[in-house]
Amino acid sequence: MADVILQVEKLSTGYGEVQILWEVSIQAKRGQLTTIIGSNGSGKTTLLRAITGIIPAWSGRIIFNGEDITNVPAYKRADMGLIMVPEGRMLFPEMTVYENLEMGAYNKRARQKIKESLEFVLHLFPRLKERLNQKAGTMSGGEQQMVALGRGLMGCPELLILDEPSLGLAPKLVLDVFDVVKKLREEGITMLLVEQNVHLSLMLTDWAYVMAEGRVVMEGSGEELEKSDEVRKAYLGI
Amino acid sequence: MDAWVSAILSGVLLGLAYGLAAIGLNLIWGVMKVINLSHGAFIALGMFAAYFVFHSFGISPFVSVILILALGVVVGMLAYFVALHRVISAPELSTLLSTYSLSLIIIGLGTFVFTTNPRAIDVGLGSIKLFGAYIPASKVLTGLYSLIFTAALYVFLFKTWTGKAIRAVSMNMTAAQFMGVNTTFILSLSFGIGIALAMVAGALIASVFPFTILSGGIYELKSFVICVLGGLGSPLGALAGGLLLGLLENVLTLKMPVGYVPFIEFLILVVILLVKPSGLLGKE
Numbered sequence: 001m002a003d004v005i006l007q008v009e010k011l012s013t014g015y016g017e018v019q020i021l022w023e024v025s026i027q028a029k030r031g032q033l034t035t036i037i038g039s040n041g042s043g044k045t046t047l048l049r050a051i052t053g054i055i056p057a058w059s060g061r062i063i064f065n066g067e068d069i070t071n072v073p074a075y076k077r078a079d080m081g082l083i084m085v086p087e088g089r090m091l092f093p094e095m096t097v098y099e100n101l102e103m104g105a106y107n108k109r110a111r112q113k114i115k116e117s118l119e120f121v122l123h124l125f126p127r128l129k130e131r132l133n134q135k136a137g138t139m140s141g142g143e144q145q146m147v148a149l150g151r152g153l154m155g156c157p158e159l160l161i162l163d164e165p166s167l168g169l170a171p172k173l174v175l176d177v178f179d180v181v182k183k184l185r186e187e188g189i190t191m192l193l194v195e196q197n198v199h200l201s202l203m204l205t206d207w208a209y210v211m212a213e214g215r216v217v218m219e220g221s222g223e224e225l226e227k228s229d230e231v232r233k234a235y236l237g238i
Numbered sequence: 239m240d241a242w243v244s245a246i247l248s249g250v251l252l253g254l255a256y257g258l259a260a261i262g263l264n265l266i267w268g269v270m271k272v273i274n275l276s277h278g279a280f281i282a283l284g285m286f287a288a289y290f291v292f293h294s295f296g297i298s299p300f301v302s303v304i305l306i307l308a309l310g311v312v313v314g315m316l317a318y319f320v321a322l323h324r325v326i327s328a329p330e331l332s333t334l335l336s337t338y339s340l341s342l343i344i345i346g347l348g349t350f351v352f353t354t355n356p357r358a359i360d361v362g363l364g365s366i367k368l369f370g371a372y373i374p375a376s377k378v379l380t381g382l383y384s385l386i387f388t389a390a391l392y393v394f395l396f397k398t399w400t401g402k403a404i405r406a407v408s409m410n411m412t413a414a415q416f417m418g419v420n421t422t423f424i425l426s427l428s429f430g431i432g433i434a435l436a437m438v439a440g441a442l443i444a445s446v447f448p449f450t451i452l453s454g455g456i457y458e459l460k461s462f463v464i465c466v467l468g469g470l471g472s473p474l475g476a477l478a479g480g481l482l483l484g485l486l487e488n489v490l491t492l493k494m495p496v497g498y499v500p501f502i503e504f505l506i507l508v509v510i511l512l513v514k515p516s517g518l519l520g521k522e
Contacts, residue, residue, distance in 0.1 A: 052416060078418030090413035092274065092406050103406050107418030154419065 005030045005159050005190055006051070006082075011060035013050045020046045022214045023060065028159060029191045033185045035193045035201045035222070037235060038211035044194045045087065047211070048163050051192075052084045053077050060170050065158060078107040081158030087194075089148040093137025098130055100136045104154030113156055121150040124183065133220060142173040149180060153189075160184070161192045166200075178204065198235040202226045210235075244371035245488040251381030253484020255442050258384040259457055261391065262435030267470050269408040269428040271330070272322065274466065275337040278458025279344035280433045284310065284440025285449045286352060292359050299359060299445045300379050307387075310434025315385070316425040320351035323414040326396045326425065336474035356382065358448040376445040384440055388477055395473075404428055459500075463507045469517025479518070 006028040014020040028034040038044050050142045051062060053074030062070045064082055072080075092100050101121060105114045122129050125146045131139065136147055144204050145165060152160055162181070166174040178200045184191060185204065195201040202208060202222040210218040210231060218230065225231045266274045279352055287306050288299040321340045325332040328357065363375035395401040406414040407424045415421050443449070464483055468475025486506075487499050510517065 054412065054415065073420075074415045075418050075420045078416060084412060084416040086416060090410050090416075092413065094409055094410040095402075095405065099402065103402060103414075103417050106403065106406075111399075150415075 003030050004028070005065055006039050006192065007061075007063040008047070008051065009061045009063070010180050011050060011057055012049070013046065013058045015036070015054060015055070019058070020214050021050065024211070024214070024216055025060075026209050028190065029091075030190050031188050032206040033181070033193060033204060034038060035192045035195060035205040035208040036211055037195060037198045037201060037208060037225075037231075038202075039235070040196075042211040042212040044211055045163065046214075048084070048161060048194060052082065052161065073085040078133060078155060081107075081109060081156060082159045082161070083107075083152050083155040083157035085148050085152035085163065085165060087163040089135040089153070091144055091147055093135065095136055096133050097136055097139070097147055098132040101128075101154050104151035105156070106115070107155055110154060114154070115227065117154045119157060121153050124153070124180065125150055141169055142176065144170060145173070145177060146180075149177075153184075157189065159190050159192060161194075163194050164196060165193075166195065166197050174200070198231070199226075202231075240371045241492060242489075243369050244373060245492050247368055247371060248377060249485035249488035250481060251377050252443075252446070252488065253441050253481040254381045254384035254388070254477070255446075255480075256457065256460050256464060256484055257477040257480020258387055258442075259436050259439035260461040260468070260480055261388060261473050262432040262439070263458075263461045264465050264468075264470060264473055264476045265391075265404075265435070266429055266432035267465070268473075269404055270322070270326065270333075270425055272326075272333040272337065272429075273330070273439050274429075274432065275458075276317070276333060276341035276344065277436050277461055278454030278456075279341040279348075280310070280314075280436040280454070281440035281443075281457045282348065282449070282451050282454030283313075283344060284437030285444035285453065286348070286357075286451065287437065288441035288444045289357055289359055292361075298361055299441050300361070300376075300383065303383060303438055303441050306437050307434050310437035311427075311430040313437075314430035314433025315426045318429040322429065323422070323426070340502065345451060345454075350453050354450045354452055356448045356450050361444050361445050365429070374446065380442040380446055384439065387438060391431070391435070391473070400424075400427070404431075454480075456500075460503070463503050465517070466507055466510050467518055472517065475517055 004027050008024060008026045010023040010025055012019060012021050013171050023185055024047055036044050050057050053072065061068055064080060069077055092103060101118060105111055105117055128146060128150060166177045174197060182204055193201055202225055205222040208225050209216050210220055263274055263277050266272055275490050284306055291297050291302040292299060317340060321336045322333060327396060361376045365372040366375050366378055395405055403414060403419045407421055411421055415440050419426055459482060464476055464479035467479030467482055490499060490502060
């Protein structure tokens with residue numbers, strides 16, 4: 001029985017007066033890939049923002065690695081191993097690829113292991129090796145996504161959160177991204193994936209949640225959900 | 239001939255100091271997206287800090303400048319929490335007003351305490367002969383120190399974890415937060431360093447020219463012209479802009495009355511804003 005690394009309990013939050021999330025509960029288990037699917041505006045991104053601490057929770061609790069982090073500031077969550085690979089990559093464009101990776105290891109835990117992490121990342125993305133001194137902003141979208149994933153891995157994640165990693169990429173590159181996710185899963189890296197590419201995510205995932213209108217409406221193993229009529233109708237267009 | 243050599247050397251040496259003040263303004267803009275209208279007030283504070291340390295303890299500005307740097311960082315960080323922290327994510331008008339009121343408070347209190355009588359620091363180091371021209375040693379040291387502080391800032395920004403965090407925050411604050419950067423601390427530190435550079439530039443310039451509590455305004459305007467010349471957000475551009483402005487100011491005065499200099503400077507400002515608004519070395 002794998003233990004729970006992230007437990008979100010009845011989380012409600014929103015922006016200003018507008019409530020977006022309504023008592024959302026999810027959990028992610030160590031060593032597993034957990035996926036959240038849902039259409040645009042279903043609250044996935046808001047949920048990740050609350051988990052990473054960019055926006056405060058209105059009610060409910062977020063427990064990470066046995067600690068209640070509901071009121072812990074965002075930057076300290078990175079120190080605890082909660083690492084985010086944000087949607088749209090959010091690289092530091094004027095920094096070199098190497099500096100971007102280095103910034104990934106900014107948190108206290110990661111700094112000591114920076115050499116091993118770099119080796120791991122360059123082994124995973126050999127193409128970055130020749131690009132280390134290139135400015136990140138001058139790379140193509142696919143390459144930037146590799147840097148973003150690499151930067152996340154440099155942080156020695158206890159839980160790696162991937163927010164729409166395949167968004168805006170060409171079909172071939174989408175497959176590359178899922179290939180990486182698969183490899184990381186085999187390496188035993190715990191991941192929480194938010195994706196619009198429902199079919200590919202459900203094929204890989206250990207457990208998945210379906211969100212709609214700020215609530216979790218369904219959960220199950222990837223296989224179960226892929227067979228479910230509702231998911232097929234709503235997200236797979238079959 | 240000697241007049242030309244002397245004008246060019248003075249231009250370069252003073253230009254480096256103007257550049258240093260402008261880099262402070264530039265850093266604050268680059269990291270915080272705040273136009274610091276209190277820059278001149280802090281330049282003047284730096285002048286007075288150097289003046290009082292010199293007249294009370296006989297310590298030369300070229301020694302006390304290290305103290306003033308440290309003082310500047312502390313004062314700037316405090317000023318951040320008093321005047322900027324609560325409005326940092328508000329529209330730009332709020333931070334403009336906020337730094338402007340900071341400037342009014344400093345200059346108002348400064349006028350009350352120090353009056354507007356001109357002061358000067360006579361370091362008494364004499365002159366140095368360079369390429370056949372006699373240049374006051376304080377001017378040479380001012381240029382040299384400005385260059386050292388600029389280089390030190392570069393090393394700090396590119397070689398230390400904290401410096402890299404400052405650059406990361408300037409490029410993408412949310413992403414920096416995801417990396418574990420304490421952005422509130424970095425914002426206050428950036429303001430502290432920007433203010434410290436203004437005060438250091440003030441202390442150095444005070445060893446060359448006489449000044450009053452109102453003198454900061456002139457140098458603040460120079461900083462703005464320099465940032466426009468070099469492009470906001472480009473520290474190297476600020477240094478280049480500083481050199482250009484220093485040279486113009488000193489070489490032009492050989493051929494025309496000093497009173498025309500501000501006119502020329504602002505003519506340049508307007509022309510650049512019209513022709514290449516991102517600055518001579520700026521991007522896009």
